[in-house]
Amino acid sequence: MKDIKVIAFDADDTLWVNEPYFRETEEKFAELLEDYLPEEDINKELLKVEIDNISIYGYGIKGFMLSMIETVSNITNNTADIALVNKIIALGKEMLNKPVEVLDGVEKILKDLNGDYRIVMATKGDLLDQERKLIKSGLEKHFHHIEVMSDKKTSDYKKLLKHLDCAPENFLMVGNSVKSDIIPVLEIGGKAIHVPFHTTWSHEEVNGSLAKYNYLEVENISEIIKFLK
Amino acid sequence: MKDIKVIAFDADDTLWVNEPYFRETEEKFAELLEDYLPEEDINKELLKVEIDNISIYGYGIKGFMLSMIETVSNITNNTADIALVNKIIALGKEMLNKPVEVLDGVEKILKDLNGDYRIVMATKGDLLDQERKLIKSGLEKHFHHIEVMSDKKTSDYKKLLKHLDCAPENFLMVGNSVKSDIIPVLEIGGKAIHVPFHTTWSHEEVNGSLAKYNYLEVENISEIIKFLK
Numbered sequence: 001m002k003d004i005k006v007i008a009f010d011a012d013d014t015l016w017v018n019e020p021y022f023r024e025t026e027e028k029f030a031e032l033l034e035d036y037l038p039e040e041d042i043n044k045e046l047l048k049v050e051i052d053n054i055s056i057y058g059y060g061i062k063g064f065m066l067s068m069i070e071t072v073s074n075i076t077n078n079t080a081d082i083a084l085v086n087k088i089i090a091l092g093k094e095m096l097n098k099p100v101e102v103l104d105g106v107e108k109i110l111k112d113l114n115g116d117y118r119i120v121m122a123t124k125g126d127l128l129d130q131e132r133k134l135i136k137s138g139l140e141k142h143f144h145h146i147e148v149m150s151d152k153k154t155s156d157y158k159k160l161l162k163h164l165d166c167a168p169e170n171f172l173m174v175g176n177s178v179k180s181d182i183i184p185v186l187e188i189g190g191k192a193i194h195v196p197f198h199t200t201w202s203h204e205e206v207n208g209s210l211a212k213y214n215y216l217e218v219e220n221i222s223e224i225i226k227f228l229k
Numbered sequence: 230m231k232d233i234k235v236i237a238f239d240a241d242d243t244l245w246v247n248e249p250y251f252r253e254t255e256e257k258f259a260e261l262l263e264d265y266l267p268e269e270d271i272n273k274e275l276l277k278v279e280i281d282n283i284s285i286y287g288y289g290i291k292g293f294m295l296s297m298i299e300t301v302s303n304i305t306n307n308t309a310d311i312a313l314v315n316k317i318i319a320l321g322k323e324m325l326n327k328p329v330e331v332l333d334g335v336e337k338i339l340k341d342l343n344g345d346y347r348i349v350m351a352t353k354g355d356l357l358d359q360e361r362k363l364i365k366s367g368l369e370k371h372f373h374h375i376e377v378m379s380d381k382k383t384s385d386y387k388k389l390l391k392h393l394d395c396a397p398e399n400f401l402m403v404g405n406s407v408k409s410d411i412i413p414v415l416e417i418g419g420k421a422i423h424v425p426f427h428t429t430w431s432h433e434e435v436n437g438s439l440a441k442y443n444y445l446e447v448e449n450i451s452e453i454i455k456f457l458k
Contacts, residue, residue: 056325058357062291066318069298073315082309086302089295096285127356128287128379145392148377150357163374 001191001227006166007113008122008147010175011130013197014221015121016137017101020199022064025091029068032087036075046071051203058150060126065092096129100136103197105222110142112225122147122160122173124180152180154187161188174224177204182215195221230420230456235395236342237351237376239404240359242426243450244350245366246330249428251293254320258297261316265304275300280432287379289355294321325358329365332426334451339371341454351376351389351402353409381409383416390417403453406433411444424450 012018026046030039037045050067057063068088072080113119119142123130127148134140147163149156161171168189175181176197183206185192194217218224241247255275259268266274279296286292297317301309342348348371352359356377363369376392378385390400397418404410405426412435414421423446447453 056322056357057291058355062286062295066291066294066321069314070318073311076311078311078315080311082302082305082307082311082314085298085311085314086307089299092295093285126287127377128285131379145388148356150360159374 001172003170004117004172004191004228005170006118006120006164007172007174008120008160010173010177010181011121011123011133012125013176013199014103014174014181014195015106015139016103016133019197019201021095021098022201023199025064025095028091029071029088032084033072033075042071042075045075047202049074059124061092061095061129062126064095065089068092096132100133102137102139103221105220107139109222109224110139112222113228114142116228118144118164120144120147120164122149122152122175124149124152152177152184154184157184157188157190161190172228174221176200178210179204179206183213186213186215192216193218193224193227195219195224230401232399233346233401233420233457234399235347235349235393236401236403237349237389239402239406239410240350240352240362241354242405242428243332243403243410243424244335244368245332245362248426248430250324250327251430252428254293254324257320258300258317261313262301262304271300271304274304276431278303283432288353290321290324290358291355293324294318297321325361329362331366331368332450334449336368338451338453339368341451342457343371345457347373347393349373349376349393351378351381351404353378353381381406381413383413386413386417386419390419401457403450405429407439408433408435412442415442415444421445422447422453422456424448424453 009015026043030042033042046068049071053063053067057066065088069085072084072088121134121143127146130146134146147160149160161168171190173181173185173190173192174195176195178194182192182194192215194215216227238244255272259271262271275297278300282292282296286295294317298314301313301317339348350363350372359375363375376389378389390397400419402410402414402419402421403424405424407423411421411423421444423444445456
């Protein structure tokens, strides 16, 4: 893998823990509604509302909070007490104030790459929330800047490369989501390395075969160095 | 004004109508709560909640929706029906689906500048919402890309210029907010032109004298060309 000039790292579940916090919050959310439905059905209804809302809310915790609130109305048939809504707002704010748990190997690889590449963070979360996490993580000094993407489809990566003035063959994406970080980058002629994380949001799961995609996978993010040197 | 290479345009109330939609929604919001408090007091309480939440929600419609919901709980002392929350979510979604009303002179100035400068949009709203408006506006072709800023303080502009690889003396900001678009840009050595809009959010108003700031002001955005040529 030569000619790489820009390396973009996905943030959530690539640099630091994220998805488990959503799972945790979903569990607490289901507990709040346990008199109405079993947990599994609550999760299904919430996911449906979330996916319906993605086109207007995009990704991130604020949209997740609004979707939880909408789900309460749906599930309780508008009979819920407004105190339940307050609890959901408190759950969301708790997420927005979580400490940041940097994943194993991240600090080391960023140090190892330092100076040789333009390092950016490419995320589809809320900018403010991602900035907060970057600062709390202590990793800020390693990144040239943050790229917020409204989605991570091929068209979004094309826009990103134009913005970075970077040719696809000079671009490497590193991330935990095959659907968002790997496939669309390969499709526009860029390079991608997959670093799996143990928990993936069902909306990020890939349907269909991956056989036609030729990408590298590493167990720990620090291993990407061996493909670069 | 020579040496300008990058011109950044603020989006809301510089390129298109925005603040009046917030005012409209606030009026409808106050109507929903008219049994509890007079409009003026509702607006005060909402503004207080919004400002308290800016540090975690940032700017944009989703945070505004969440702040309206929180205000309902406060004002009704948790007695409101959840149907009221549904109405607020509907008001927010209505805002997110508004048509885009491009301001007078915008299309012309963007055409006039075309090719001579790198033109970017610099906004602190939600990326997805600003992308939606840019596409609906028909102005997308004139912009190199969108810069989302979590705030518009001097430190944010420093980050922006680093990101754009642009020296302050080569940077011109055009916008309607003296507080966000003009003062911080002048403070880092950049150039700025103020294009006032008739409605300004109270949080964007400047306290104190502006006498020490030396910036240009035009009535219509198309007039900025005369300072550039």
